[in-house]
Amino acid sequence: xxxxxxxxxxAVAAWLVVVSGLHLWLNVDWSSMRNELRTESERKxxxxxxxxx
Amino acid sequence: xxxxxxxxxxxxxxNRMQAGFLVAPMAMALRSQGVPIKIVxxxxxxxxxxxxxxxxxxxxxxxxxxxxxxxPSRFSDERLIMLKALKQxxxxxxxxxxxxxxxxxxxxxxxxxxxxxxxxGEPYPSQAELGGFGxxxxxxxxxxPDYMSCxxxxxxxxxxxxxxxVQVLVDGIARSGLWLxxxxxxxxxxxxxxGRYYYSQPPALLRHALxxxxxxxxxxxxxxxREDFELVQDLMMEHGLxxxxxxxxxxxxxxxxxxxxxxxxxxxxPWLVDND
Numbered sequence: 001x002x003x004x005x006x007x008x009x010x011a012v013a014a015w016l017v018v019v020s021g022l023h024l025w026l027n028v029d030w031s032s033m034r035n036e037l038r039t040e041s042e043r044k045x046x047x048x049x050x051x052x053x
Numbered sequence: 054x055x056x057x058x059x060x061x062x063x064x065x066x067x068n069r070m071q072a073g074f075l076v077a078p079m080a081m082a083l084r085s086q087g088v089p090i091k092i093v094x095x096x097x098x099x100x101x102x103x104x105x106x107x108x109x110x111x112x113x114x115x116x117x118x119x120x121x122x123x124x125p126s127r128f129s130d131e132r133l134i135m136l137k138a139l140k141q142x143x144x145x146x147x148x149x150x151x152x153x154x155x156x157x158x159x160x161x162x163x164x165x166x167x168x169x170x171x172x173x174g175e176p177y178p179s180q181a182e183l184g185g186f187g188x189x190x191x192x193x194x195x196x197x198p199d200y201m202s203c204x205x206x207x208x209x210x211x212x213x214x215x216x217x218x219v220q221v222l223v224d225g226i227a228r229s230g231l232w233l234x235x236x237x238x239x240x241x242x243x244x245x246x247x248g249r250y251y252y253s254q255p256p257a258l259l260r261h262a263l264x265x266x267x268x269x270x271x272x273x274x275x276x277x278x279r280e281d282f283e284l285v286q287d288l289m290m291e292h293g294l295x296x297x298x299x300x301x302x303x304x305x306x307x308x309x310x311x312x313x314x315x316x317x318x319x320x321x322x323p324w325l326v327d328n329d
Binding site: 045046051053 | 073074100175215270
């Protein structure tokens with residue numbers, strides 16, 4: 001019983017690590033976050049546009 | 054990349070975006086309401102058209118009476134051009150039902166029969182034409198010879214604290230515009246890389262928008278001209294979109310455009326590179 005509980009806990013932990021890793025990789029805009037950390041004079045301007053010519 | 058002008062407006066107000074392309078009347082209305090932005094340059098000239106169903110009964114502006122037409126915003130040049138055309142034919146603004154719709158949705162809505170037509174910037178008129186379900190009733194310049202639509206706006210705090218960054222942005226647009234006006238090869242190349250890497254749109258669609266005919270959308274002159282904005286302001290006052298008239302200097306900062314006046318086109322012709 002104890003071994004089974006340990007397995008479940010490990011499986012859940014592994015699942016959490018994988019899902020969190022995928023989330024950080026796919027959903028977080030790292031370049032935007034890095035840009036926010038720069039000093040104002042070095043920061044890139046964010047320019048909004050819609051796909052029209 | 055955004056899907057509509059109202060979202061860009063919110064992003065500018067909240068300072069999530071420091072600059073952006075907005076339809077001119079929206080930029081002017083925001084400024085009149087105290088939003089700290091100024092117009093510094095244009096995005097393009099012309100490039101908007103009124104499109105109706107290919108197999109529909111509308112053959113002229115008077116045929117639009119009672120029809121449902123989509124526009125990108127109440128505060129858009131695309132709406133003003135519809136109203137201008139109606140007026141020229143002696144028709145009141147209420148003759149047509151105008152509905153606001155996100156630009157990427159209009160071609161699908163026309164194909165599905167949800168609307169009778171739309172007034173929108175490229176490449177959506179091209180999308181309807183290439184899809185075989187839409188026909189250009191008239192390009193904007195037919196009723197508005199110096200038509201403009203999208204303008205580049207920048208937040209006041211950025212203009213004040215980072216004028217060099219704004220100048221780099223304006224210079225880049227100016228030089229890109231001059232580059233695009235050099236000929237077909239530049240436009241074909243732009244259609245390819247913008248379609249693939251920026252707009253997620255088929256390059257063939259952008260090729261049509263940029264080349265059929267080649268002056269369908271123009272990228273010079275992009276410097277904000279007082280008389281163009283006076284006309285927009287007149288139309289906005291006439292249709293109740295502005296509560297008070299504004300001086301040109303109140304909503305346009307011309308300094309960046311003036312500095313970009315003598316720039317030359319990018320020297321960029323990758324199609325000439327010998328790959329052997």
